[in-house]
Amino acid sequence: MNEGVVKIFQGARLTPTQRRIAHCLVEHDSKAAYLSAAEVAELAGVSQPSVTRFAMALGYSGYPALRRELRAVTADEPAEPAGQNAMQRAVHAETEHLRRLGEQLDRLEDVRAAAELLIASRPLPVLGLRAAAPLAAYFGYFAAKAFPDVRVLDGGGTSLLDRLDQARAAGAGAMLAIVLPRYPRETVEAVREAKAAGLAVVAITDSAVSPVAESADVVLPAAVGTQLVFDLHTGPMAMAMVLLQAMCDAAPEPVQRRLEEFEATAAQRHIFLA
Structure with a gap:
């Protein structure tokens, strides 16, 4: 190369x-x-x-x-x-992104500040549209095991702002927004609506200067891979799980209780094979 x-x-x-x-x-x-x-x-x-x-x-x-x-x-x-083809170079570039993310996490102030905002929100809306929708669902799936009333907002259209209003009316005080290139206009507008409604916004995005950064209270940047036809989201996924870990660390007793309750229910219902 x-x-x-x-x-x-x-x-x-x-x-x-x-x-x-x-x-x-x-x-x-x-x-x-x-x-x-x-x-x-x-x-x-x-x-x-x-x-x-x-x-x-x-x-x-x-x-x-x-x-x-x-x-x-x-x-x-x-x-x-x-000895290196294009696919290998793309994967090696992702390892470099993760290395830089690891260095970035030497300072955890932003991650901890984001965690404090999110664990205080009941319900907790998690916004992710288009390319970010699978990551929002992934985060929401695991977050719901540890925190009550996690609401994944992964569909756009006229109902999106309705669901955001419903979360605010139910007591939400913060929202996690996952905003990835090519930055859907609808996502950025929803973040602005959330801010106008009084919600604090934590944004996981690819850059500290992404279009959503100016509207977010805390920005957690994680680079995306761009060497293939479509983006690789390894970095943002790692950041999402780091954030969820910080949320669990900030509320250890209630999180542990909920996890134990889930495990007991899963065993009773024979949900998993292992």
Whole structure:
């Protein structure tokens, strides 16, 4: 892998089609630097206009300008080392994200502040739409074992704000919002509505400067992987579980009681095989 080519795309928010193009250029860096836009399009399996839009999304005037940059970096840097394919590089990038997250957790003040806000909320709404919906459901599934009345808000539409209003009327004082690229407009608007209604907001998102950051009381950033066609959410999932651990640590006695009650019920009903 030519690191210079990878750096051209790092930090850019790209559509799945644009990621296919970036993946193709990284995979065939020395060759792609001398191909036309039409040839890159054929190699990546996309349209030629998509290649042009891709170059412009990276800040270039067009594909010729991007190609000049590709030629410069492939001429200056050594060839890709043997033994790593694109899938391995994506996974290795995730291990780097987790390493950085581990360093970030050297300071737990924000995580503990978020935990205190959330454990005081009855009910506890957990917002996650589109790509964030599975993570909201994952967090909600385990949180409900330790805390009463966890409400996962994973569907948009006209009922979303109704459900948020219902949670507030029932006594909710805080909300966890999981907000991942490409940042659904509906999610950001729901967070603003929650703030306007008086809820404190804890946000798990990919960056401290994501669109939801300005509306959140506590931001817990965790980078997402961007080297495949679709994002890898390993970091945000780890952050969600770290947050849930901090919530359990902040209320050990009631959490332990609820967990014991659940285990007794699970055994009585033969829910699990092991």
